[in-house]
Amino acid sequence: MKRLKRYIKLYKTYLERAIKSRLEYKKDAIIGIISFLITNVTSFASLMFIVQSIPSLNGWTMYELGFLYGFSMIPRAIDHLLTDSLWYIGYWYVKNGLIDRFLIRPVNSLFQVIAEVFQPEAIGEAIVGVALLVMCGSKISIHWSFANVVLLIVASLFGAAIFTAIKLITCSIAFWTKRSGQLMSTAYNFADFSKYPIKIYHPVIKFIMTFILPFGLVISIPIEVVLRGGYNAVVISIAIIFVASILSLLGYSIWNMGLKRYESSGS
Amino acid sequence: MIEVKNLVKQFKKPIRGEGIKGMVKTLFSTKHEIKTAVDNISFKINEGEIVGYIGSNGAGKSTTIKMMCGILNPTSGAVLINGLEPYKKRRQVAQNIGVVFGQKTQLWWDIQLIESYKVLKEIYEISDEDYKERMDFLDEVLGLSEFLNQPVRTLSLGQRMRADLAASLLHNPKVLFLDEPTIGLDVLVKEKIRAAIKEMNKKYNTTVILTTHDMADIENLCSRIIIIDEGHIIYDGDLLNIKNKFGDLRTVTIELRDSLDSTDCFNTFGGNVTYTLNNLELTVNFDALKVNFEEVMNNVLTHIHMKDMKIKEISIEEVVREIYKKEEMEG
Numbered sequence: 297m298k299r300l301k302r303y304i305k306l307y308k309t310y311l312e313r314a315i316k317s318r319l320e321y322k323k324d325a326i327i328g329i330i331s332f333l334i335t336n337v338t339s340f341a342s343l344m345f346i347v348q349s350i351p352s353l354n355g356w357t358m359y360e361l362g363f364l365y366g367f368s369m370i371p372r373a374i375d376h377l378l379t380d381s382l383w384y385i386g387y388w389y390v391k392n393g394l395i396d397r398f399l400i401r402p403v404n405s406l407f408q409v410i411a412e413v414f415q416p417e418a419i420g421e422a423i424v425g426v427a428l429l430v431m432c433g434s435k436i437s438i439h440w441s442f443a444n445v446v447l448l449i450v451a452s453l454f455g456a457a458i459f460t461a462i463k464l465i466t467c468s469i470a471f472w473t474k475r476s477g478q479l480m481s482t483a484y485n486f487a488d489f490s491k492y493p494i495k496i497y498h499p500v501i502k503f504i505m506t507f508i509l510p511f512g513l514v515i516s517i518p519i520e521v522v523l524r525g526g527y528n529a530v531v532i533s534i535a536i537i538f539v540a541s542i543l544s545l546l547g548y549s550i551w552n553m554g555l556k557r558y559e560s561s562g563s
Numbered sequence: 564m565i566e567v568k569n570l571v572k573q574f575k576k577p578i579r580g581e582g583i584k585g586m587v588k589t590l591f592s593t594k595h596e597i598k599t600a601v602d603n604i605s606f607k608i609n610e611g612e613i614v615g616y617i618g619s620n621g622a623g624k625s626t627t628i629k630m631m632c633g634i635l636n637p638t639s640g641a642v643l644i645n646g647l648e649p650y651k652k653r654r655q656v657a658q659n660i661g662v663v664f665g666q667k668t669q670l671w672w673d674i675q676l677i678e679s680y681k682v683l684k685e686i687y688e689i690s691d692e693d694y695k696e697r698m699d700f701l702d703e704v705l706g707l708s709e710f711l712n713q714p715v716r717t718l719s720l721g722q723r724m725r726a727d728l729a730a731s732l733l734h735n736p737k738v739l740f741l742d743e744p745t746i747g748l749d750v751l752v753k754e755k756i757r758a759a760i761k762e763m764n765k766k767y768n769t770t771v772i773l774t775t776h777d778m779a780d781i782e783n784l785c786s787r788i789i790i791i792d793e794g795h796i797i798y799d800g801d802l803l804n805i806k807n808k809f810g811d812l813r814t815v816t817i818e819l820r821d822s823l824d825s826t827d828c829f830n831t832f833g834g835n836v837t838y839t840l841n842n843l844e845l846t847v848n849f850d851a852l853k854v855n856f857e858e859v860m861n862n863v864l865t866h867i868h869m870k871d872m873k874i875k876e877i878s879i880e881e882v883v884r885e886i887y888k889k890e891e892m893e894g
Binding site: 313 | 655674682
């Protein structure tokens with residue numbers, strides 16, 4: 297308990313520092329937020345363009361697809377906002393021996409890595425996501441039961457944890473391979489599949505999206521529950537929490553195993 | 564205080580072929596070569612000692628230091644700092660050690676220096692009184708206040724090193740590891756850094772382990788030196804002792820005004836002074852423990868007219884070479 301309190305306090309200190317860092321480059325932060333807005337608006341626009349030329353995708357209307365697309369950005373934005381530094385590990389830190397400074401301080405090293413970076417750009421992503429949810433949500437019938445609301449909240453938060461865990465697992469591979477940025481990107485980009493209904497995919501992709509890189513489990517399936525029913529919301533919520541915990545634990549173990557092998561760099 | 568027992572660190576490196584063909588081959592080959600960076604070393608360091616850990620590039624200094632502060636896991640053997648192994652009990656040990664790597668900063672690049680210290684205050688849970696006392700002390704010895712409000716990225720190398728040293732001392736560590744703390748610095752900054760290390764050692768009885776290539780660092784700071792070469796310790800003892808053993812070798816290079824036919828006119832010290840002549844450059848080598856520096860110079864200067872003169876003391880690389888020469892002669 298005392299330790300938790302200390303880490304919350306420390307996180308505040310780190311966050312303040314991270315925000316000050318970003319404010320040193322104000323223009324860069326603003327450009328970052330705007331460019332994320334633009335990227336996401338254009339990619340959604342291109343989806344709309346395709347959907348408009350076909351009346352429906354496997355029975356999903358344009359607004360339903362928009363709702364799914366919007367929701368897919370929420371867990372991703374949370375992950376992006378808080379844990380973007382993991383990308384540095386895979387691409388850069390391990391290879392260049394920059395983990396050293398995290399290992400000589402009396403604070404959990406993974407905590408330090410994660411707390412060190414705060415990405416306001418993610419706010420651009422969240423804005424587009426929420427806007428799509430509101431806009432498209434008002435045009436379609438959604439079953440707003442208590443269990444469904446809980447499911448969406450669980451899917452957002454634990455979905456973010458799954459994004460983080462997959463990044464953590466793949467970035468830790470760098471301790472063996474020196475660099476794992478490409479692997480991280482490949483695994484992470486699988487999340488793009490979850491912007492569309494999972495039923496349209498080949499069984500192999502479906503399997504991967506549900507059990508291996510479970511982006512479908514936290515994005516496509518909950519939205520299907522909310523729009524179509526079919527699965528039990530409580531069961532899906534529990535499954536999401538369970539999978540997120542397993543993957544996080546796995547990620548943390550691989551990270552710790554990796555640290556034991558860490559070789560730093562010559563100086 | 565610090566105990567290093569049969570410490571070994573090996574790195575596994577894939578054997579790389581040359582050219583593009585070799586690169587592709589490396590990708591699919593599982594062949595590795597094992598490089599032993601630190602090979603079975605042991606020593607003990609007592610509280611309050613300042614120890615110079617020296618050797619040429621690639622001798623295994625940094626690897627040892629990194630194991631001692633918990634960054635690297637040893638292949639075998641152990642390091643104990645107050646009875647704890649730093650790579651196993653990272654957080655407990657980290658509270659009691661300070662580390663400076665001359666080549667890498669541990670400060671936050673984008674923010675004002677003072678903000679970095681505020682974060683460190685939280686990390687090490689330093690009380691307000693201790694923080695103030697320490698900051699005043701560090702400001703006094705390192706002159707931090709002139710750049711305390713600048714972002715770290717705008718600091719000069721000398722300022723950054725002073726800032727990094729202060730960062731490592733803020734929590735009053737019992738042990739301070741310095742890996743080339745004076746590399747690339749001008750003489751004035753070097754002196755400030757040395758003074759701060761000395762002060763800290765005197766005031767708080769901080770144990771210091773430092774690696775350096777600068778003989779002056781060692782002479783100014785260290786009561787004891789450990790020399791490592793190719794992963795082995797080849798000397799562990801005090802500095803004066805090594806001078807007695809291997810000589811306090813000096814090299815004086817003199818640029819002559821007029822050319823000289825031979826060096827015969829200087830021969831008055833038996834075989835203890837050697838002279839080499841190369842056109843207008845005369846090099847004089849001698850051991851300052853065996854012959855009197857003043858006499859040698861007086862003798863040389865009465866015979867020649869000079870334009871310029873440079874005096875060089877023995878470097879670490881030369882000490883290492885001398886140790887080997889001696890071993891070969893004895894063995």
